[in-house]
Amino acid sequence: MIELDFKKSGGLIPAIAQDYATGEILMLAYMNQEAFEATLSTGNATYYSRSRQALWVKGETSGNVQQVREIRIDCDNDTVLLKVDQIGGAACHTGHRSCFYKLIENGSIRVIGNPLFDPEEVYNR
């Protein structure tokens, strides 16, 4: 049994999804105990959606699931790192490969790269 420290932050801990092959950071989301266990048992990244207040199998709508290749936890057991294969190529709901597509440069934001899909087509079918 792996004991994570969910208490420090009110039941949810951050989980980083990193591309297994390239090391690119794809996104950060949150997990409760149930999401962590679902991730372990299914092999697909499963988070807890703070906005919907429900378990969230990443890619359940878009098809862009994350197949987990490796799971690490940090020194004090309050952060999860998933190394994943990102199916469909894009992790972000905006269609960008990574959610971290905004670079801070000289005090303002510059968008890096282009979306790989059109969110309207994927989510509003």
Add this chain to the structure above:
Amino acid sequence: MIELDFKKSGGLIPAIAQDYATGEILMLAYMNQEAFEATLSTGNATYYSRSRQALWVKGETSGNVQQVREIRIDCDNDTVLLKVDQIGGAACHTGHRSCFYKLIENGSIRVIGNPLFDPEEVYNR
């Protein structure tokens, strides 16, 4: 002015530190507005310590500061990604290069790698 969304999680947002050269994820800590601004203005990763409830210039005790090479934020402005040069080689207070040195394997934890320094020597001088 860059507006981050600190409200969603009570004033603190997660910040991931990633090795600029290798892509290795070094640690995750938290930032408030002041920590974010200090990071921008000084170029050294500055977090907010939840345990000490104070601004925390990473490396102020150990000397293992993080020189920020690139800052990104995510799609909904509630997570920061710092790409850093990790001075001294180790980001973790345990002496490990990365805080994510615990691999989950067959339902248990296996420690990966060895500490680069002895925490007793660094923190209890």
